[in-house]
Amino acid sequence: MITEITAKTILNHVKQPDPWFGLKYNMNLYRGCQHQCIYCDSRSDCYRTGNFAEIRVKVNALDLLEDILPRKRIRGTIGFGSMNDPYMPVEREWRMTGSALEIIAHHEFPIHILTKSDLVLRDLDLIKEISGVYAAVSFTITTADDDLARKLEPGAPLPSARFEAMRCLAEAGILTGVTMMPVLPFLEDSEENIRKIISLASDSGAVYIIPSFGVSLRPGSREYYYSKLDQIFPGVKLKYINFYGDQYQCSVPNWRELETQFLEDVKPAGISSKMPVYKPEKSPGKLTQIPLFESDPVGLD
Numbered sequence: 001m002i003t004e005i006t007a008k009t010i011l012n013h014v015k016q017p018d019p020w021f022g023l024k025y026n027m028n029l030y031r032g033c034q035h036q037c038i039y040c041d042s043r044s045d046c047y048r049t050g051n052f053a054e055i056r057v058k059v060n061a062l063d064l065l066e067d068i069l070p071r072k073r074i075r076g077t078i079g080f081g082s083m084n085d086p087y088m089p090v091e092r093e094w095r096m097t098g099s100a101l102e103i104i105a106h107h108e109f110p111i112h113i114l115t116k117s118d119l120v121l122r123d124l125d126l127i128k129e130i131s132g133v134y135a136a137v138s139f140t141i142t143t144a145d146d147d148l149a150r151k152l153e154p155g156a157p158l159p160s161a162r163f164e165a166m167r168c169l170a171e172a173g174i175l176t177g178v179t180m181m182p183v184l185p186f187l188e189d190s191e192e193n194i195r196k197i198i199s200l201a202s203d204s205g206a207v208y209i210i211p212s213f214g215v216s217l218r219p220g221s222r223e224y225y226y227s228k229l230d231q232i233f234p235g236v237k238l239k240y241i242n243f244y245g246d247q248y249q250c251s252v253p254n255w256r257e258l259e260t261q262f263l264e265d266v267k268p269a270g271i272s273s274k275m276p277v278y279k280p281e282k283s284p285g286k287l288t289q290i291p292l293f294e295s296d297p298v299g300l301d
């Protein structure tokens with residue numbers, strides 16, 4: 001089900017510094033996510049997302065963005081994809097992400113798109129234009145196995161499609177790589193899986209792979225995840241309960257060995273475990289005049 005809502009603000013500030021993704025701002029044009037990954041943290045009660053399967057489109061988001069961007073004094077990277085995927089199926093019709101990119105290109109801000117979808121290729125020309133300032137596209141890939149991904153990420157394009165999209169972006173000269181997170185305990189934490197992801201990423205032109213060997217589980221996301229484990233992987237929930245109890249951070253049991261192996265394997269592949277990020281700076285001079293009596297203090301960041 002898709003409903004329309006209005007938002008009060010559209011650009012959230014990211015706690016600085018953000019060495020992992022280099023974000024200064026975060027933007028969510030939708031609420032809820034059609035990809036329905038069973039481990040998704042956005043289902044956690046603390047975010048008050050409501051029914052996560054119900055997609056809400058922030059219909060005034062583009063007006064808000066057009067209004068706020070010229071008033072930002074700091075030019076820093078705008079992140080897409082923190083609470084939902086900016087290229088989930090609803091984007092085909094609504095094109096909120098594509099339209100936001102047009103506005104961002106006009107105002108010359110840098111971007112970092114995080115997605116699981118090859119639909120991002122539709123906006124390749126805009127991303128290319130923005131890459132004159134800075135543009136990165138990260139594909140979240142936690143397994144190289146399409147069959148496993150069908151179970152874990154039932155609404156998302158398969159990892160093979162994501163690697164193919166990565167290759168297209170790399171060939172077009174766009175900075176691209178993998179966010180390998182979360183690596184799920186007892187399901188994805190094999191050396192073989194990590195090696196396969198590195199090998200496919202390397203073949204696809206990835207510049208970086210940012211790993212997280214574990215998953216975070218909070219009230220709301222934990223219950224959903226466990227109910228899906230019971231349906232799809234009988235017996236695995238018990239392993240989580242015995243190993244982690246109520247822990248928020250659930251690192252894979254062999255994370256030290258996996259991390260060591262990962263760091264050894266990425267080097268010869270010419271892949272970094274960190275992405276090159278854009279350093280925030282003063283906005284370009286062409287931005288519009290800030291009114292003397294500004295009622296909204298957000299322009300001061």
Ligand code: SF4
Binds near residue numbers: 037153156
């Ligand atoms: S794509 Fe991201 S936001 Fe969407 S369900 Fe999956 S993990 Fe959650």
